Amino acid sequence: MKAANKQLTEWDAELNQLHERNGDLGLKVQMLEEELKEVRRSREENKTSAPAVADFPEPADLLNQLKAQRKKSRADLADMEVVLDILENH
Known part of the structure; x- marks a missing residue:
């Protein structure tokens, strides 16, 4: 029983690390999407400028x-x- 609890604790810690990593990656994706939108907006402004x-x-x-x-x-x-x-x- 102790071995099973130890294994579950290790898996739980590993799962928490994966969730943290996934959250960080999600935030990074969101930031990159915003940056891409800004670059596209700027590019369109340059195209339409005289x-x-x-x-x-x-x-x-x-x-x-x-x-x-x-x-x-x-x-x-x-x-x-x-x-x-x-x-x-x-």
């Missing part, structure tokens, strides 16, 4: 900068206008 608008120089200024750095460049003012239009629309 994209940054770049302020490009005038085509003539851009062409002058290009000619200053690459003297043999064959680009002209029309090319710079097209490049700026592409950048603004993408």
Whole structure:
């Protein structure tokens, strides 16, 4: 009878440890779920926020900068206008 009681006491202690561990894991899961919700909420806010608008120089200024750095460049003012239009629309 003493051996059975001892065994039951050991199992009870082991069961209590498992319950504590399970409770800790449940709490951790709950915290991670909350963190995931916050990250998803933040991600959606970033998706819906307005994209940054770049302020490009005038085509003539851009062409002058290009000619200053690459003297043999064959680009002209029309090319710079097209490049700026592409950048603004993408």
